Amino acid sequence: MEKLGILAVLEARPGKEQEVERFLTSALPMAEGERETVSWYALKLGPSTFGIFDTFVDESGREAHLSGDIAKALFARAEELFAKPPAIDQPEILAAKTPKATGALGLNLEAR
Helix, strand or coil: CCCEEEEEEEEECCCCHHHHHHHHHHCHHHHHCCCCCCEEEEEECCCCEEEEEEEECCHHHHHHHHCCHHHHHHHHCHHHHECCCCEEECCECCCCCCCCCECCCCCEHHHC
């Protein structure tokens, strides 16, 4: 089970909202390539407020993500895109409801 997360809240500069949205959606392939990132979400929280939420099994996965390509790209463009530095929190996950893994026939593989 995922025990750790990252929650980044991003406030777009006026007029940069669509560019932030494009940046976040373009980051999905990078997230898909991160073996230790269990889940990754790009969020629109309001007209100019965005977020990223990720989950990890352990601290090594979280650290790998924090030093990975998405973080590098985010901070490289932070001054251009964001009204203030991204707020990065590292929460612990206390409980979660997630889909169960299923095989090709829809069998619940976790029950085995």
